Amino acid sequence: MAERKRQLVSNELTEAALQLLATKGFDAVTIDEIATAAGVSKRTFFRYFASKEDVVVQFLAGMGADIRAELASRPAGERPSVALRYAVGVPLTTCSDHGDRALRVVRLILRTPALHARFLEHQARWRDDLAAELADRLDLDPGTDFYPRLAAGMALNAFDAVLHRWSGGDRPEDPTGLTDRAFAVIAPALDAT
Amino acid sequence: MAERKRQLVSNELTEAALQLLATKGFDAVTIDEIATAAGVSKRTFFRYFASKEDVVVQFLAGMGADIRAELASRPAGERPSVALRYAVGVPLTTCSDHGDRALRVVRLILRTPALHARFLEHQARWRDDLAAELADRLDLDPGTDFYPRLAAGMALNAFDAVLHRWSGGDRPEDPTGLTDRAFAVIAPALDAT
DNA sequence: ACGCTCGTGTCACTCGGTGTCAAGGCGCTA
């Protein structure tokens, strides 16, 4: 019941933030504006989000675990290129499901340096997660073998490229085909003996 | 002659900054401290560097062009895995040449979130540069073909992994061998038909 | 009605970063 209210305020904040940021640009909007638009004080904003960037990017936090979980749930014998393709497909289909809401957010992130930087930080964490899972899956030592980290990096590279293409075009094409094409490029390295 | 002085002040600033940041940590040092340690005012600091991060990371600015130039200078028929290996080798040998000075800087960057984020931003620009050069070299259309961007990404991924391993170990092993091993992993995708 | 806790607003403060302006060094020319 108190949790409900927390969630409600949080949504109010993100809603107000996304609306303001998308129209006026990241730097032109102050936290005070966002907070008052959501009907709370600046101090309360920072009780919900650690920074101005977080209000946009925070939803990425859980996705690292999602990707890793998907990879962990793939059948043991599956080729890495396929397993990783599906792992990375999770956030991608989440995006394309949310319609142009997600599109606007992605565009905002990719074209705002401060947000893009945060995004890249998240991705670096995802990569480490994925690499650990991959090392586990293939029984490799991540301390000596470059494969896990590089494979995870390649997969996220493909993810990035797809996201870029998807958000960059005039109108979004379906990410599924894009993802398949991107993974076709990296698969030879992913599946090398 | 005025240029000399500019360079001198700049060096003084970076020197003071690196010394303070390495010992006290990034967040525990204020710009005022750095500036007064270098004998100038805070305002002057910002006439030389755009931000607190820049004083550490600014030397990365030119390296994107260096990498691209090296790639451009590789023989036309050379396999991408080899050409990219040498392109990425440029900053790596620069690092290992500068002894543990560079080591300390790299460690500081990789373990400080704010600096790491800036580093990743630079790398994203490098990737776009490399991708453009690669598309040019192989006569591909970067608007439709995923290969240039992904290949550039893979090469920088290898760069990253090597840097991480190099700075992470107790004492640095030679980056050359590391780089070869990393490129051996990604080469199958780089050189696929 | 009494306390308790928890979320919130207010205030004061630090620090990164920027605009403005006045003061001083330096080369140029008369």
Added chain:
DNA sequence: TAGCGCCTTGACACCGAGTGACACGAGCGT
């Protein structure tokens, strides 16, 4: 040598992000 611009610097004021401290009020159990 005196005077005139140019450019660098420092001083100051200012804004916005982020944090700590504290007091207020709502909800709740007794």
